[in-house]
Amino acid sequence: MSASPSRLDQEWQTFWLAVSFLTRIPLPIRIDYSQQRMNNSSMYFPLVGLMLGAIYAGVYLALGALFSPLVCVLLVMILHLWLTGAFHEDGLADTVDALGxxxxLEDRLRIMKDSRIGTYGAAALVMALGLKAALLLDARSIPMALLVAPAISRLTPLLLMRALPYVTLSEQSKTKPVASGFPGTRLAVATGIAALIALTATPWMPGIVMTGLTATLGVAMLWGLYLKSQLGGYTGDALGACVALSELVLLMGCTV
Structure with a gap:
């Protein structure tokens, strides 16, 4: 009879489960999936964002010897869409289509589940990607902005998951296992991780702590109130949208 995995081994698997949920990066280990582990994996969203940010910053610096900053930023954004499967951008487009x-309520939830993209979603997606590129080019430190923005912005959906009920037309939603039963203690740890990342980046971008607070708390509150009025809660797509919105707000702060 095999021994039960240690707590460290369990958390290591939980981290990689979060990686598999948010990205298309191949897993280097075998994961013993469970509902509880899926719930707990949300704690590592900021760390997964930091891992992605490190990849983006490294690629940007490597490309800098060959191309202009604009080309480097656009290539990194393409890499981001590929590594994440445009996970959050898809949520933004679907949510804007549904709300617009x-x-x-039934119409909004039905539109949100439709795989086709409409005028509202297409316009939101184009404007969000264009604004992201412009803000990155104006950032005090492009590599640092690429590093910290994905990490801090991925705290925002965790706040919404604690504050709002989950709504959906389908019981087979990919997000439901993550949204169900997310412990408050793990939210506190995730918040601490995001805060530590912001504090570490402060010497390069002095306003990043206040910007991070605005991006997470501000977007979570305003977006959450809007979702509450329109949907009665949040959906998986709405969580993806809040990451994209939070990242844009954070990048705005990186330019001043």
Whole structure:
């Protein structure tokens, strides 16, 4: 009879489960999946964002010897869309389509599940990607902005998961296992991780702590209130949208 995995081994698997949920990066280990582990994996969202940010910053610096900053930023953004499967951007487009084109709760949830993209979603996606590129080019330190923005912005959906109920038309939603039963203690740890990342980046971007607070708490509160009025809670797509919105707010702060 095999011994039970240690607590460290369990957390290591939980971290990689978060990686598999948010990215397309191949897993280097075998994961013993469970509902509880899936719930707990949300704690590592900021760390997964930091891992992605390290990749983006490293690639940007490597490309800098060959291309202009604009080309480097666009290539890194393409890499981001590939590594994440445009996970959050898809959520942004679907959510804007639903909130812009649906007149009832049922219509909004149905539109959100539709794989096709509409005018509202396409416009939001184009503007968000264009604004992201412009803000990165204006950032005090492009590599540092690429490093910290993905990490801090991934705290925002955790705040929404604690504050709002989950709503969906389908019981087979990918996000539901993550949204169910996320412990408050693990939210506190995730918040601490994001705060530590912001404090570490402060010498390069002095306003990053206040910017991070605004991006996470501000977006979570305003976006959460809007979702509460329109949907009665949040969906997986709405969580993806809040990451994209939080990242844009954070990048705005990186330019001043």
């Amino acid at each position: 084109g649906g007149y009832t």
